[in-house]
Amino acid sequence: MSLYIDVSADDPENALSLSRELVHSCRQEVGTDASLVEGPHQSGSKGAAELSTLLLEVLSAGAVPVLIEVLKSVLHRNPGVTIQIRNDQGEAVNLDADTIHQAATEQALRKAVD
Numbered sequence: 001m002s003l004y005i006d007v008s009a010d011d012p013e014n015a016l017s018l019s020r021e022l023v024h025s026c027r028q029e030v031g032t033d034a035s036l037v038e039g040p041h042q043s044g045s046k047g048a049a050e051l052s053t054l055l056l057e058v059l060s061a062g063a064v065p066v067l068i069e070v071l072k073s074v075l076h077r078n079p080g081v082t083i084q085i086r087n088d089q090g091e092a093v094n095l096d097a098d099t100i101h102q103a104a105t106e107q108a109l110r111k112a113v114d
Contacts, residue, residue: 036053
């Protein structure tokens with residue numbers, strides 16, 4: 001199972017920096033292979049915000065709670081940032097500083113991983 005994580009921020013440097021931070025955290029804390037994406041899902045401009053994408057490979061259901069904690073940390077420190085998580089089937093979950101704390105978020109992420 002692969003997940004794409006799109007990081008949107010008003011500043012392109014911030015989006016790229018947060019994506020690099022997420023790659024590192026996913027490798028170290030979540031225990032999954034993560035990398036910045038090049039090609040069709042490549043980092044770039046998306047309207048007024050800048051977008052950077054990373055790819056998580058083979059994310060197990062047991063890693064979802066750890067991933068949520070990593071995302072909570074990033075979004076708590078960066079309230080203007082939006083994160084979208086997409087699976088191979090195109091199902092997406094949009095997260096920001098407000099929605100990351102909702103109980104439905106973990107359920108939606110678990111569904112995307114299954």
